[in-house]
Amino acid sequence: MASVLTNLFDGVAYGMLLFVLACGLAVTLGLMNFVNLAHGAFAMAGGYICAVLVNNSGWPFFAALPLAFAGSAAIGIVLERALYRHLYMRGHLDQVLFSIGLVFMSVAAVDYVMGSSRVFIKLPAALEGQIDLFGVGIGRYRLMIVVICGLLTLALQLILAKTRFGSRLRAAVDDPRAAIGLGINVPQVFAFTFAFGCGLAGLGGALSAEILGLDPYFPLKFMIYFLIVVTVGGSSSITGPFLASLLLGIADVAGKYYVPKMGPFVIYTVMIVILIWRPNGLFGRTAAR
Amino acid sequence: MIDFNRRRMLLWAATAAALPGLCAVSPARAEDTVKIGLILPMTGGQASTGKQIDNAIKLYMQQKGDTVAGRKIEIILKDDAAVPDNTKRLAQELIVNDKVNFIAGFGVTPAALAAAPLATQAKIPEIVMAAGTSIITERSPYIVRTSFTLAQSSTIIGDWAAKNGIKKVATLTSDYAPGNDALNFFKQHFTAGGGEIVEEVKVPLANPDFAPFLQRMKDSKPDAMFVFVPAGQGGNFMKQYAERGLDKSGIKVIGPGDVMDDDLLNNMGDAALGVVTAHLYSAAHPSQMNKDFVAAYKKAFSNRPGFMAVSGYDGIHLIYEALKKTGGDTNGDKLVDAMKGMKWESPRGPISIDPETRDIVQNIYIRKLEKVDGELYNVEFETFEAVKDPGKTKK
Numbered sequence: 001m002a003s004v005l006t007n008l009f010d011g012v013a014y015g016m017l018l019f020v021l022a023c024g025l026a027v028t029l030g031l032m033n034f035v036n037l038a039h040g041a042f043a044m045a046g047g048y049i050c051a052v053l054v055n056n057s058g059w060p061f062f063a064a065l066p067l068a069f070a071g072s073a074a075i076g077i078v079l080e081r082a083l084y085r086h087l088y089m090r091g092h093l094d095q096v097l098f099s100i101g102l103v104f105m106s107v108a109a110v111d112y113v114m115g116s117s118r119v120f121i122k123l124p125a126a127l128e129g130q131i132d133l134f135g136v137g138i139g140r141y142r143l144m145i146v147v148i149c150g151l152l153t154l155a156l157q158l159i160l161a162k163t164r165f166g167s168r169l170r171a172a173v174d175d176p177r178a179a180i181g182l183g184i185n186v187p188q189v190f191a192f193t194f195a196f197g198c199g200l201a202g203l204g205g206a207l208s209a210e211i212l213g214l215d216p217y218f219p220l221k222f223m224i225y226f227l228i229v230v231t232v233g234g235s236s237s238i239t240g241p242f243l244a245s246l247l248l249g250i251a252d253v254a255g256k257y258y259v260p261k262m263g264p265f266v267i268y269t270v271m272i273v274i275l276i277w278r279p280n281g282l283f284g285r286t287a288a289r
Numbered sequence: 290m291i292d293f294n295r296r297r298m299l300l301w302a303a304t305a306a307a308l309p310g311l312c313a314v315s316p317a318r319a320e321d322t323v324k325i326g327l328i329l330p331m332t333g334g335q336a337s338t339g340k341q342i343d344n345a346i347k348l349y350m351q352q353k354g355d356t357v358a359g360r361k362i363e364i365i366l367k368d369d370a371a372v373p374d375n376t377k378r379l380a381q382e383l384i385v386n387d388k389v390n391f392i393a394g395f396g397v398t399p400a401a402l403a404a405a406p407l408a409t410q411a412k413i414p415e416i417v418m419a420a421g422t423s424i425i426t427e428r429s430p431y432i433v434r435t436s437f438t439l440a441q442s443s444t445i446i447g448d449w450a451a452k453n454g455i456k457k458v459a460t461l462t463s464d465y466a467p468g469n470d471a472l473n474f475f476k477q478h479f480t481a482g483g484g485e486i487v488e489e490v491k492v493p494l495a496n497p498d499f500a501p502f503l504q505r506m507k508d509s510k511p512d513a514m515f516v517f518v519p520a521g522q523g524g525n526f527m528k529q530y531a532e533r534g535l536d537k538s539g540i541k542v543i544g545p546g547d548v549m550d551d552d553l554l555n556n557m558g559d560a561a562l563g564v565v566t567a568h569l570y571s572a573a574h575p576s577q578m579n580k581d582f583v584a585a586y587k588k589a590f591s592n593r594p595g596f597m598a599v600s601g602y603d604g605i606h607l608i609y610e611a612l613k614k615t616g617g618d619t620n621g622d623k624l625v626d627a628m629k630g631m632k633w634e635s636p637r638g639p640i641s642i643d644p645e646t647r648d649i650v651q652n653i654y655i656r657k658l659e660k661v662d663g664e665l666y667n668v669e670f671e672t673f674e675a676v677k678d679p680g681k682t683k684k
Contacts, residue, residue, distance in 0.1 A: 003504055003508050007501060007504060010500040014498055116336040117337050117556075119556075120557075120558070128532065129531070129534060130533060137533065137534060139500075139532050139533065142532075211529070213525045221495060252498075256501035256502060257502075257505055260501075260502065263492075
């Protein structure tokens with residue numbers, strides 16, 4: 001019984017991590033209709049920023065996390081203004097080619113600067129080990145992930161639903177022309193949203209180094225997982241990818257525990273079944289845009 | 290149309306016929322320099338292997354000079370990124386265009402195998418400095434290996450575990466050829482020694498998270514778990530092993546030493562302390578020769594040499610010694626004959642080349658991970674002497 005709960009918890013933590021990593025992609029793909037395969041590169045940037053700050057400059061882990069967010073967001077905004085902006089109106093194929101090129105450049109650049117071996121972030125002792133909660137083993141680090149990601153999800157949902165910025169964003173997505181007519185600065189809203197998505201990816205990258213491992217091939221290795229989350233969740237809201245991440249995280253962990261021979265395929269099976277059942281994802285929009 | 294096709298076919302046939310001929314001619318055209326085509330993964334996931342070997346060869350040539358038996362040695366380094374198709378193409382270019390006298394390196398098994406038929410055709414020695422599957426040396430009479438075979442370390446750790454009070458073992462291995470090799474050899478020897486495998490889990494090669502597999506290990510309550518994952522994943526594995534409290538529940542980690550490669554150790558953190566592995570080399574090997582080697586390597590490249598570096602160092606040494614023995618003659622058959630049965634003292638201890646299999650014979654050490662002067666080292670505490678490759682097909 002205890003191990004069932006431990007597995008459930010591990011699955012939730014894994015899912016939460018996937019969500020933070022992928023929700024930026026849900027925003028760019030779903031809200032801005034831009035296929036950004038280079039999303040993982042921003043996650044990797046965040047991971048390396050955190051690793052350098054903690055390991056080389058001696059920053060405390062919790063102080064480095066916000067900087068991983070800010071650093072990736074800054075890189076995001078620079079690239080958005082310099083490069084991405086020009087491709088918003090181009091076809092999806094151009095966007096795919098451009099962003100995959102960016103992925104390879106980032107892989108090569110990080111390999112050159114940081115070396116190809118895996119990087120670990122030195123964690124404070126308080127985050128190591130497990131705590132025993134009524135006989136259920138709960139990893140401290142994973143608990144922290146659940147807390148941080150849970151709070152982030154709430155905050156995102158509130159921002160989108162309740163703030164002025166949220167309503168502007170939704171308006172800009174629903175009908176950019178009308179939104180411009182109403183005096184909303186649509187490019188600015190998009191730029192900000194893009195940067196925020198990159199920041200979240202960066203934070204996710206920093207958090208995931210411990211669990212997924214951080215090396216220059218990160219953006220390639222995990223691209224498929226981000227895409228699965230977004231396809232399964234549907235890309236019209238935050239709730240969809242969130243539930244999809246949880247579902248996939250739990251299914252993946254449970255699959256690997258109970259049927260280790262089938263382990264790696266469970267996540268794909270779940271994806272296929274859901275997409276047959278709901279081709280637009282769990283919360284996809286049925287109308288074509 | 291038919292005519293055209295026929296002509297094209299003829300052309301192909303002619304090319305195909307000429308190719309082996311070309312290859313065979315090349316090494317005979319000896320000039321004053323001896324060229325060594327070094328094919329290594331210098332980029333990609335296996336890059337650390339390539340860098341270690343390349344460094345070690347540079348170090349050796351600095352120490353011993355670049356002239357042997359009156360001939361200058363020239364290394365031509367090519368990067369195959371561990372993709373066998375690249376290896377084959379590069380080996381072909383090196384043999385045909387650069388007219389190399391040796392091909393060497395080879396980070397992974399498929400790469401070494403891809404080059405094997407070329408070595409046979411061109412009749413030049415192929416020195417394998419990294420790849421570790423048993424079959425490699427059987428694929429060409431010109432292959433000589435200075436690294437190791439997985440069977441060497443996996444069978445020894447199986448024997449050792451069975452003799453040292455470990456009764457129940459759960460295994461966790463990556464699901465690819467070397468992982469399966471390691472698992473099978475370990476299983477054979479461990480169960481023959483009276484041990485029992487209580488759980489067997491194969492982890493996908495591109496595995497993001499060990500959590501569910503580790504939980505399964507924990508629930509099966511073994512005395513120890515046998516682990517083989519690709520070098521880069523070892524650190525992640527050990528961290529999650531400690532996070533889940535497996536160290537506290539008394540489950541030891543044992544395995545072949547690849548997981549505890551010297552150049553990764555300091556990244557692993559104290560979680561890995563106490564891990565017992567069987568392997569050919571530790572930077573903490575207590576011989577004077579090794580101390581000098583480690584010091585020189587650290588000085589030149591500012592990090593610690595691992596077992597791949599030693600394999601490269603011994604590989605180039607083998608080439609030097611073979612050339613000395615033939616008096617600078619680069620005939621492939623003579624060189625391979627010169628290498629057979631060669632014995633020398635390496636930083637890893639005494640080693641030799643088995644005259645029958647052209648594979649390496651070396652000591653396998655049982656080591657425990659300990660903290661020495663604030664750094665993590667595999668400290669050797671038991672030696673199995675002159676281990677031949679147990680994985681060769683019985684003849």
